Amino acid sequence: MNRILDRIGRATAAHPWRTISAWVAAVVVAFGLAGAYGGSFHDDYDVPGARAQTGVEELRAHVPDGGGATAQVVVHDREGDALDTTTLGALVQRLHGVDHVSAVSAPRVSEDGDTALVTVSYDVPTTDADLVGPSGYDPLEAAIAPLRDVGLQAELGGELPSQAESTMSGTGEIAGVVAALVLLVVALGSVVAAGLPIAVALTGLGVGSAGVTLLAATTDVSTAAPTVATMVGLGVGIDYALLLVTRHVEFLGQGLPKHEAAGRAMATAGRSVVLASFTVLISLLGLRLGGLPVYSTFGYATAIAVVSVLAAALTLVPALCGLAGNRLLPRRTRRGQVRAEKTPLTARWARRVVRRPLAAALTALVFLLLLAAPVLGMRTWPQDGSSASPDSSSRKAYDLVDAEYGAGANGPFTIAVDTAKADPQAVAAQVAAEPGIVGVTTPVTTPDGELAVFEAEPAYGPTDERIPDLVAAIRADVPDGVEVTGLTPFFSDIVDLLGARLWVVVSFVVGVSVLLLAMMFRSVVVPVKAAVMNLLSIAASYGVLTMIFQWGWGGSALGVDHAIPVSSWIPILNFAILFGLSMDYEVFLLSRIREDWLRTGDARGSVERGLSATGRVISSAAAIMVVVFLGFSTEADTVVKQLGIGMAVAIILDATVVRMVLVPATMALLGRWNWWLPAWADRLLPSIEAEHHEPADRPVTDEVWAEFDEAGDADSAAGAR
16 A cells, blocks of 8 residues: 555656646536436435334324324414414415425414414425425415514424424534634644645545435435535545645655655555544444434445545645645745754653653543543433524424423324224323323324324423333333324434444444554554543543533533433434544554654654654644534534534544543553554454554664663563564
8 A cells, every 4th residue: 555655645746737637627527417416315214113103104004194294383472462263264274275284283272362383284204305494494484474474473393394494504614614724824834734635625525525415316315414424524634634734744844855755645644544534434334333214324425525535635635735845834944944943742741641651541531531420311312392593483483382382282192093903082091191191182083994093292391301201101001003103202212222223333333443453553452442542532522412411501602592402313423423533543643653663662752752743733633623513513403513512522532631641641551562462363463554664773673672671661672572
């Protein structure tokens, strides 16, 4: 691989305009193909294996146009006057005229008469192309517009409006790119060098976005998948380009010609980038084991983005570096002004940590465990109207229903009774007597007479922690042939399913990543230690999410006005992405440490020098990743907000507590065991060099080992061996 990457670097640096022209052509072709043959993004919320899915299938089979989307229209008189029945009747008529509406309930008027609740049923699911986004939302807005014109408050809530309002504004990407540019200027000391990684990442991301659109033509791709792909692709794209640019500038500073610098940067840092991207892709493969179709599309879309930005980094970076020449160097260096040499801050810090490794490791460990402790009480639940922005119509509708009808009116259960196996009236009476149920509707039999359907209203809201037990209790008490379904029971099933699948994903991702790192670094201890540290930082990020969202600590600063559960989509999605990203930094750091160790045979010194060489670039890369993720946390969608916050916190902890404290401390403590690999494993495992290294200044032989022992530097000798 070294020779191939070296040749790519030299060739693209020697002929930059050919490479740039090729990428311009690739972008044009990709967008042309996406425009001509690309598909539209489409969610698939069917969950095979979920108990509520059985009820949905029964409704689709026996109820004409059943099993489709639903929406709520809430009308309220702010003055407290009783609503006019003629006005409500006209609303019902307008709703009947909306495309795909199969049924509109009679207005349910509140006890004081100033509020009415109308339920709208559709003949297609909320994921249908005719209902996605404005296509489904705007007709409802038009139907309630006359009510607003006469001074009434009219809000849209329930399944369809909540889904339609969960859209991206695009401000997150813009904020992240601007902040990243500022950080790069500070880190690299050159505007040209700073703009290069962003240009490369955006180019690769553009091709990747077109690829995701083409993927949507062949399979269902979640409407949220492009957002996740953009978030990760932008972050790793800038990181990969930054690492290559930094190494190229380093070689330029040593006086190498630009073509030689490009080749060496690709043979060293380029190899680390390739292997780091493999760890990200392996983690994304774990999403396939998440148990939901939506996770698979997240994985596929994000993998396309990662591969695209990787290809851009490996070809465009050396081309643009060759074009820029010495302009990548800071102005002071180009003018020949020599700066006074001083020990980098990261090297001084590493030296302090290595002096007292046990105290440093224990302090960092306790800190991470304290942050992770709240995860033991973390509750997860899919987002609904209660977690929406206070300014959204779905949230206003939710609050009105809660205040006028009770919290349970926001999430009624649908009970489907097989008339051949149970008496619908008896089942309705049994459910009505269930503790936690405040009322049931009259069972309605389907035209074929095989199914009877009624609704049961719980005493608590959909996100209440008592809901799962209530759903389980009803299912346990009703006779065979009765299914409890509806959005709220469906959410309860999803929570149970994802809770079980999380450990499958964790086992796969950790196991394969450890195996890959063992092949890279010829060690058992290093990959296991890396996995444990990554798990600690991810658990700590879950703990912070719990404190912010579930406990409500500082949530108001993020536009969250009350405590809400962590979204059920977050644990698996965050883990798969974060584990891969954390391994990126692990590969970058350990590659330089191992390179230095193989060259010098000084295990402890290699930690200091490796951290010194990579500290600035890793810190800059992490800072860029953090601002990109925090940019997405400004979005109104709760899932995207939690995803951005969770990943930003994990990256901060990984780049500071883990890389700056735990890694040097544990490597100093472990000494000879850092690079230990049993002989049988050494024979079985294929060898993958994480980064090309120069020949050793002094071969590490048994004589050198004995000399180190005699000098009292057993750690260095053991590490060298």
